[in-house]
Amino acid sequence: MKEFIKKWLMLSGLVFISITVIPAIVNGYWETAIFVFQLLFTLLVICLLQLLTDKISLKIPLLRYLIDLAITLSVVLFFGWIWKWYEPSNVWMMFAMVIPVYVVVYFLNIFKVRKEVKAINQHIIRRREKLQKEKEEKPDDC
Amino acid sequence: MKLIKRKIDGLAETEIEIRYAQMDAEAAELIRRIEQTERYIYGTDNSRQYRIRTTDIYYAESVDKKTFIYTRDAVFRSELRLYQLIELLKADDFVQVSKFCLINMNVLESIRTLFNSRLEVTLSNGEKVNVSRTYLANINMAFASKEGESE
Numbered sequence: 001m002k003e004f005i006k007k008w009l010m011l012s013g014l015v016f017i018s019i020t021v022i023p024a025i026v027n028g029y030w031e032t033a034i035f036v037f038q039l040l041f042t043l044l045v046i047c048l049l050q051l052l053t054d055k056i057s058l059k060i061p062l063l064r065y066l067i068d069l070a071i072t073l074s075v076v077l078f079f080g081w082i083w084k085w086y087e088p089s090n091v092w093m094m095f096a097m098v099i100p101v102y103v104v105v106y107f108l109n110i111f112k113v114r115k116e117v118k119a120i121n122q123h124i125i126r127r128r129e130k131l132q133k134e135k136e137e138k139p140d141d142c
Numbered sequence: 143m144k145l146i147k148r149k150i151d152g153l154a155e156t157e158i159e160i161r162y163a164q165m166d167a168e169a170a171e172l173i174r175r176i177e178q179t180e181r182y183i184y185g186t187d188n189s190r191q192y193r194i195r196t197t198d199i200y201y202a203e204s205v206d207k208k209t210f211i212y213t214r215d216a217v218f219r220s221e222l223r224l225y226q227l228i229e230l231l232k233a234d235d236f237v238q239v240s241k242f243c244l245i246n247m248n249v250l251e252s253i254r255t256l257f258n259s260r261l262e263v264t265l266s267n268g269e270k271v272n273v274s275r276t277y278l279a280n281i282n283m284a285f286a287s288k289e290g291e292s293e
Contacts (some may be wrong), residue, residue: 054276116278117253117261123285124250131248 035083042079046072063111069102143168183230185218186210192218196234200265202227203243214267237284239263240274249282 017036024033049071053064076098082087086094158176162169181196193260200212204224211227219228228236228244235247251264253273261273273281 113255113261113275113278115253116282120253120278120281120285121290123254126289127247127250127285129158 009050038079038083042075045079046075049075065106069099072100072102143172148237150232181234183211183220183222183227185220187216187218194218196231197246197248199231199236199246200249200267200269201243201245202231203271205242211270235288237281239277239281240272243271243273245271247288 003112017040020033024030050068053067053071056064073095076094077091080094160169160176178247182193183196183199185192185194194211194213198213200214202209202211202220202224202256204210207223209220209222209224209227211220222230224242224244228238231244236244237247239245245263245265249266251266253263255261261275261278263271263273265271
């Protein structure tokens with residue numbers, strides 16, 4: 001399922017790029033294509049910064065999510081300001097767009113962590129059983 | 143090659159005696175493998191140096207750039223840095239669970255998430271150690287590869 005969703009989203013992304021870039025090349029209408037590339041660049045910067053914050057060990061993991069959210073908002077507001085995505089009067093729209101996406105990502109992360117914890121616990125049980133079996137099978141007199 | 147296994151009650155530790163007519167490739171490989179399974183690391187406690195069997199190590203952690211080795215009921219200081227220990231113990235059943243901690247996979251009892259998104263493992267001696275969520279995939283992979291090796 002996960003692979004299916006990944007494939008679907010990746011394909012959608014490529015189609016969005018294609019339907020903005022091809023008409024831009026053909027008709028010389030670059031406005032939408034430039035906006036898509038600005039978005040791609042902004043997301044790239046966010047992902048790179050999150051890679052860096054992942055390396056930092058924090059005693060309170062919840063703090064990491066808050067830092068990640070702060071970074072994401074800062075990057076979007078910064079590039080949005082440079083590329084004039086918003087008027088100062090409606091800056092709240094940036095928050096309204098970023099926060100719901102971030103909340104969804106947060107819950108997906110929690111779900112992923114729980115799934116991994118469950119898998120590790122199953123590994124631990126299997127390993128314990130294997131070690132126990134080996135212990136019991138240790139030779140008596142041969 | 144003839145394999146003789148014998149249970150001897152009251153023996154303090156397992157003994158292996160290899161009898162060979164000449165040191166050929168087979169005998170050398172056998173010795174190498176046995177030496178690999180019985181490995182030691184040195185640690186100090188109250189200025190006394192101890193030889194710690196790697197299989198007796200529960201976990202190792204780095205605190206303020208000092209490395210500590212924990213066995214079931216003792217703690218030793220190691221002169222090695224954590225990354226050196228990781229390198230030394232990578233062939234054994236150890237897995238890194240955070241930037242500062244390395245755990246023996248054979249003493250893991252369970253792992254759980256805490257209410258504030260923190261992760262914690264419980265060891266077979268009841269001790270609890272914090273786990274970083276960025277190392278979860280690493281732990282999962284370590285177990286999967288060990289399972290793959292044994293199949």
